[in-house]
Amino acid sequence: MSDTQTEENLSSSIVPSQSPGTAACESEPIHIPGSIQPHGALLVVDPVSGRVVQAAVGPGCADAVAPDPVGCSLAEALVPDSAPLVRNLQSRLPAAGVVHLGLLRSGSTVHHMLAHRSDGAVLIELERARSAEPGSFDEVYPQVREFLDRVQRVADIDELTALSSREIRRITGLDRVLVYRFDPDWNGEVVAEDRNDRLPSYLGLHFPAADIPAQARELYRINRLRLIADASYTPSPIHPPVNPLTGRPIDLAFSVLRSVSPVHLEYMRNMGTGASMSISLLRGDRLWGLISCHNRDPATVPYHVRTACDFIGQVLSLQLVAQEASAVADRRNALRSIQNRLLARMAGAEHYVEGLVSNPGDLLALAAAEGAAVVTGGRITRVGATPSDDEVQRLVSWMAARQRLDVVATDSLAAAMPGGETIKDQASGVLAISVSQIHDSYVIWFRPEVVRTVTWGGDPRLHAETSADGTRLHPRTSFANWQETVRLRSRPWQAPEIDAVSELRTAIVDIVLRKAEETAALSEQLTTINKELEAFSYSVSHDLRAPFRHIVGYAQLLKKYEGDKLSERGNRYIDTIVESAISAGTLVDDLLGFSQMGRSTITPVTLDMTALVADLRRRMEADTHGRNVEWRIAPLPATRADPIMLRLAMQNLIENALKFSRHRDPAVIEIGAVETAEETIYHVRDNGAGFDMAYVGKLFGVFQRLHRVEEFEGTGIGLANVKRIAERHGGRVWAEGRVNVGATFFFALPKR
Template structure:
């Protein structure tokens, strides 16, 4: 569009050359005024330029002279405040004798120079800004009633065209890639309509955008003007060219003037729209013929642009705030559901509409602890696993968002129907845990103001030429989803923060509970040890004195009394055994581990020999497989096999023959041992009780025991060696007890 400085460039090198063009130091001004660069200390002229039609002074002859000497007398009073000028300042207007036009004086600083510009006025132009202000009052009132950004733009375009007289006025908005779209337009049909067209970022290079940001208004009154050179070209002391970034008369790039002519415009004016100091867009004005706009009218347009900028920002922020409030309500509902679930991440997928509504996604997935839970339209679990693996390989990011996963992740072309757009939040620094939102490909048509792909013309390497065609050109955009907006990304980030806070809080609670549990276990172990140790002597005394009573006083005790004494001895022995087992159980949690390599085959043989008295008169068939050597604490592992074999011997009583099998098999990262028998077995409905302290699945009258042996096995294997235990069985069909130790522990 007519505010651009370069068209689409033929090559990357040409584009770089355009971006390097020194448009802020052109070394010339437009011909409808004069410029003087003054020494701030003496107000002597260091550099000068004067339009040929003004006849104010001879630029070459002015060098080195005090400014007051070379200016006509009516202009000299305007110089009074010039020494204190820092930022651009309007000094006033004066009329020369025998001229119906005045001269506007504007000053600013550029480096170590004071810049005085004298712009030729227009006949019957307003002489003060307040003459224009009443015309803006109706516009300011209408702005308050506008509901959308497009309505604001339309009002502004209409008002600017009314007070400036341009043929066409556009409001032009930049996207994040600096492409510009015409969102509003007002015209008189002398120039074609560009409403709704998009213009490529290359039309307004970065350095041009920076000039628009620094200097909010720029007028080119005639696209065919002949630039007036500044003399001398460089600073007298440094040789540096004069920086005209803040100048109202700055000459523009020849590329831009050609661009204007290619568009069929003889004059243009731009008004910058800023948001928080950054360029948001432009009000771009075009005229078929050359066209001058009076200085105070331009000032009114600048004022209008500032007001419009504030209104645009307010509308955007208001709409964003409303969306954020709505999404915060959705987030609150998700958090409430998460709080209600034992596994809090289950609360996310329990409310599919809320999870999808948080980012207006078509599908979502929660990946954690090796599980993948999905809602809506998503890729397959295998594809989601590939996406999370790709995310894991990237630099750590709390939030990742793209509307074109195809352009980011290799192999993502096949996923575009469900995952062309992706937002991912990482919810763990240690594990591959994510919440993912997906959007499908959205095929859409973009109307460009001329093909953005059309090459420029650079004949014989001379200089860059802009494109010549601005006819509407349609592009079909593929492999992109609908874009994620700021409110949606903020909502995803807020959810991540909430999840991380829940994880940290639960980790703290778990750590506190674990600390309390460890303390309670130590207290319980100490108590059990103390009680067990203190009870052993009384039970021995009961047994001993009962036996003495039976031996020494047998003739004085009736047969019934003898039975009572036998019951006392039997109960005391049983209680003593229980105390001994309880003492052993408490010691297992306190004893220091002394791991070393153990020959399990030899260990099993020694345990079988130790249990030989319990097998007297029994028909037992032993089936002992090949057992490997492992690393473990030998004393504790001996107790494991002693308990397991003793159980097998005990619960096969009544079987002839009793069959007891001891074997091993390799597991994934662990060594698995088992003891299998053909004895009484157990009901699998009660398997969870099998390894508990004092838990028995058979009556004491059937099988003796204290219910501590298998609890000891569980403690030794799981707590002391980091392994695991489990069992399988059926009533009257035998049982198999397993334990597994990590291979890492076994060297």
Template sequence: MSSVAATTTGTPDLDIIGCEQEPIRIPGSIQPQGALLVLDPVSQVVMQAAIGDRSALADDRGAIGRPIKDVLTPGAAAVVQDLDAKVPPAGSVSLGALRTGATLHHLVAHRSGGMLILELERASETEPRSFDEVYPHVRDFLDDLQHANSIEDVASLAAREVRRITGLDRTMVYQFDEAWNGTVIAEDRNDRLPSYLDLRFPASDIPAQARELYRLNRLRLIADATYTPVPIEPVLNPKTGAPVDLSHSILRSVSPVHLEYMRNMGTMASMSISLLRDGQLWGLISCHNRDATQVGYHIRTACDFIGQVVSMQIAAKESAALAQKRSALQTVQSRLLAQMAAAGNFVTGLLAGTDDLLALTGAAGAAIVSGDTCTLVGETPSEGEVSGIVDWLAQGDRRDIVVSDSLAGDMPGAERIKDQASGLLAISISQLHDSYLLWFRPEVIRTISWGGDPRKRAELDPQGLRLHPRKSFESWQETVRLKSRPWEAAEVEAATALRTAIVDIVLRNAEERAELTERLVSINKELEAFSYSVSHDLRAPFRHIVGYAQLLKKYEGDRLTERGDRYIDTIVESAISAGTLVDDLLSYSQMGRASLRPIRIDMNMLVDEVKRALLGEEEGRTDWTIAKLPSVMGDATMLRLVWQNLLENALKFSRERDEPTIEIGATDDGNQVTYFVRDNGTGFDMAYVGKLFGVFQRLHRVEEFEGTGIGLANVKRIVERHGGQAWAEGTLNGGATFFFALPKEVEVE
């Protein structure tokens, strides 16, 4: 862990900025337990050098500017021969051990910036001379690992084995979360250092650039937190003009702030082993020792091997857990899909399995918002509060899926609904409308134990020249509120897959509706043509029936009996009624075929003309109230028929009243005008209002009131062709009001 302390808010401050900008890849120095030589790969001449341990060299004449074969002891000739061919393009390689007098050094080489980096690390006489000496410990670890059932088991075994191999005082396995805070999930130690098990450390303890170095170089050792760095000379490479990048160096010097951090923690030596998953940093095996100590090269190699095995085990167990979770959720999803397919409408299908709907994401409540409807399932905010969430989702960048385990931190005012919706998982189910499927989780109050107060910040020294890290690592507890249980990756994937299925169903239904609409349009056109042809052709025969029946009565009436005379009258009345019906049918079919010819219409004048045509000169006993009516654009002939049908109905159904009244008025909302005709006649039952505007639909017997049942159908068709709508309100024996709304402007067809 590095030198930096974090604030719980994550706001960039002095300590974070300072460490993020520190050039830790090019520190310009090494740790003193060895020597580092920078070689030209072609000439093998030493271009730069940092000599911490002079016993690594053949003599005291220095190394810079000399061929490497002359710098090292004669026994190294075979090691450095064809050195460029021995070093791989990436990663480091061990070149064996080199003895110089009484000292032994491990030789390790890698490439950096077009140069060869040769490192000589001093070995102790007691450390293993080969990996074979350490392998029995590794083999035991591998045997025990077969019985590990969980990541926690794997971590505990790794902590135990690494401490057994290294002999260090404390070994911890440290896991990062999505915000790069780290939690100690396993620990093995003696009593020389305190326990940090289950404690959390802030993300800024290991800044981003340090995490990247952990990813590139899996193992790092600091043998003595009080060491004096050995500078690399010259600072810039004479050939490249740049400082040497030590990302893969085993002797790389570390930040002085981090060394102070170690001393504040009471650890004089540390070693870190990176745990990777899919090439990304998952966590660390972090080792500490109270006293300065050197961990042997082959021991570190064994620890590196353990780290790689643990990384693979973690990846395998996380993948297995994720696959198991996915499989369970796929079963739930299959049931939901079957229900949606059976229902035809996805909302109906989802509501048929509300338990599955919640189980798909592990939510406590859900809401389906489609068009103007909002359906709630389980523990949810109110409809109004859900509408507020939808408005917030619609106002932001439109995304197919939104995931939050802290809605109060993302949406203003959401703290009011924390008990139902501290967590939100929302999927958009329409590209055109604000339609969503939302899942909710309640607040889960948690207590987090930190390794020191994360609010403590690094401080500048009195001279303002350098940062000093925090000094306390005692357990500090924080209560976390306004957050739900986090949404798991498998749950988010399941929600995304459900969204795809819903969108597919909606699109398929839309395509089916479009195809059906196209067929209906074609059928309607055929029916209109048929009705027009039939009604047109039937007009003449009915007129002939009426005419000849009347002639028969006129010229042969004297010979007819009373019964025959009555039969003739019935034939005439029936033929006239049938002819009227045919005329109405012809008019109805023409309404769908004729083109609109919109003009500016004075509605008061039009109503007055229709009224006079119906009543003649004698207005009768009906009491008329006609308000000033706004003018609109429309087809005068068609709208005349609308008024004629409505006024005829008002007169017909109010004529039996002692004091019949008819009121005509309108309202103007700026975009459209709504006209109405109100009477105090027989009215109708609102339970049957849906039948009023249908063809041949009558709410009264033909014996009571004459008519063909087509007039109101004509009204509806004409109004809709003008882009408006027609409706009615009434009570049985309490009168009726018929409305039709027209836009002020009508487009010419």
């Protein structure tokens, strides 16, 4: 029978909200159960006095232990044949883990004697041996060696886990052996199975993380093998319940006889399992998965067979880690080749974005993505299957509003970002790198939604429930297939892909920094050159003023005293010399003023702009005598600026308006201003000759003219002066115009 559910979000169903029962499972102190399984005996020995301080004796070992061992020496607590086994005990115990001391014989029965350290005490465990079981590991080794021979020829993880499940079932004789792998959220999946017909198949089924709580996973990590011989056993209690050496229950984390949670025993019985054995599979010090062995009826697995299974588990762990590491290394090498090509293109491009998107295939292949977007400087460049520019910008705003991370990776954008489900077809999965800690600059990769069906071994939402009287927990009773359709998730991003884009981020930052350093060095060089040019122009302009004045003065004297001796042509030549020298002198004066503008110190004061413009208008009345000029001057807001520089700027703009509107009747000169939160923008508008906006970029350059000198006089430096004054105040200038309609010049100054 199969239950089916469709969910919009995987996390809402696979990871259900924690119920009181689940919370109780998570907090259960399973390492200090206060009892053992009844097929053995436990003696807790004070290492200083050598006496037994706690004991638990199951029915299977009553003939090997004294009736009341607490308070006895270890030799007194055990049958006489134990003396050779416990001689020099302290020196034989490892710092961690269990050691096999040997076989203890008591009449016709034989017991394995094991020992380990815990809570400052020595724990001695007896486990009754079966008559036909292997007497040593050597008897099991031929079967292990056969496994070792075969495992060397397997290069696939699926084959490796299948081989391990077959071999362990063969040497244990149990009904079913599963290899169970954990995912990042600790949900498990059965990836291999070997069984007979006594128990059902669980191959391919998933089980929720709550089935193996965190404290149980920790015990699996530190103690690799656990046996439960009978799911219906009655535990043998430890007496006294509190260890007198510590004042608390004895820690049985490494005990082979440790009693298990009643909830887990009920869970086993609900599965139809009478006995189980688990072998941990580790990746380094982290739990990778389990080899889980089940038998329908109660069963014991002899100690040396368990040792062989533990050995197989360690070999399998090493092989799994090696093969995963090899696959990851191959993937990293492939991505590094792609990365090198991207770096070469970025290094050779004017801007890194050009190199990054010049070969879209490599950009997408670096993260195995369907689409990508590069966001920098307010510009979005998209390749492949991506959301729209507006959606990309919304994603960028969401990432920037959170704590700015170097790398962001999610395979469920819908679960992370409000409204993320609207772009599921292109971006259910997002992998992004932040290129700047200041600006919203990102490289983003996208993966579409992949709809898949997950089959669970029972409804994962029904883990454990509290009984009606609230005294205990009960696990779920059904393990029938329960299917779930998972939506709004992409293929997960793998570690090599995340590492590759992280390395790309580092490279981009290095490139940007290198470009910034080159730009800064160039800017510094240009600043030095500009200062030298300013000094040169100042010196030349200053030195040329006197010669030009001498030329004008001596030419005028020549005409005054010797003019009657010259021909008409000679007098005309003198007039031309005077006009040209005056024009050149004016140019030199303007150049001198321009160079001084970059060298002068700014002394800002609060200026009444209405009064300043009124004064300039009065001073220009002589130049407008006989002309029909209509002035439209609005009240102007005050500003803070250098008074000499700002007066010169406004004078240049007003003179410019009067000059280019001289052929209009009336000439309309409009002066006004608007204020924003950040700046005050003044404008001077005329109805004169205007200009073609195609050439607006030339207006504020030195010696740049849009009209012939025969039409309108001037040196071409006035507007350049206006631009320099605005920039020295942190402001800006621009212009708008239409030919034969007029022009408007804007002069903006910041309020701060």
